[in-house]
Structure formats: C-alpha cells, structure tokens
Amino acid sequence: MARTNPLQFIQQVRAETAKIVWPTRRETVLTTIMVMIMATVFAIFFFTVDLIIRFGLEAVLKIAS
Template structure:
C-alpha cells in the first residue's frame, strides 16, 4: 500500500469534505419527525401483539389447567 505524506493526506481530506452534501434544516426536521412517528407506530403495534399473545397464552393455560 502506497503511503502519502501528511500534507497530501490533508489535501485529499479537504477535497473529499467539499464533496459532502449536507442536509438542510428542513430535511433534518422532517426525517427526525418521521423517525419518531415510525417508532411510535412500531411500539403501538408490538404492544397490541404483546396483549394478544398474553390473552391467547392465558386462555390456553386456563383451558388446559
């Protein structure tokens, strides 16, 4: 592997940093809100699944006991 001197490395890093496209404040806010919405919906879904499994297991245990 070829080695580069520190000056070349810093120049290459600066060149790569200029290629970065940073998201706008609006894009960050929208994606953050969407993450919170999806996390909430997922939590609600798994809460219902948990309640349903608990009820089914309880019914099975009372039936066989």
C-alpha cells in the first residue's frame, strides 16, 4: 500500500467528507419516532413472553411439589 503525505491525506479526508449526505430534520424525527414505537412493541412482546413463561414455570413447580 502506497503511503501518502499528511497534506494529501487531509485533502482526501475533505473530499470524502464532502460526499456525506446528512439526514434532514424531518427524517431524523421520523426515524426517532419509529425507533421509539419499535422499542415499545418489543418491550410489550418480551413482557408478554416473560409472563407466559413465568406462569408456565409456576404451574410445573406446583405440580412437581
């Protein structure tokens, strides 16, 4: 791999940085809302699964004792 001097490196970094496309405020807000909704859905799902497993385990332990 060829080595570049610091000036070339900085020029290449600036050229790559110019290619970055930042999301708009609207895109950021929508994405944040979608993440919050999905986190809530998954929290409810895992809470329900945990509840079912707990009740099942308690039933098995009652039968076993």
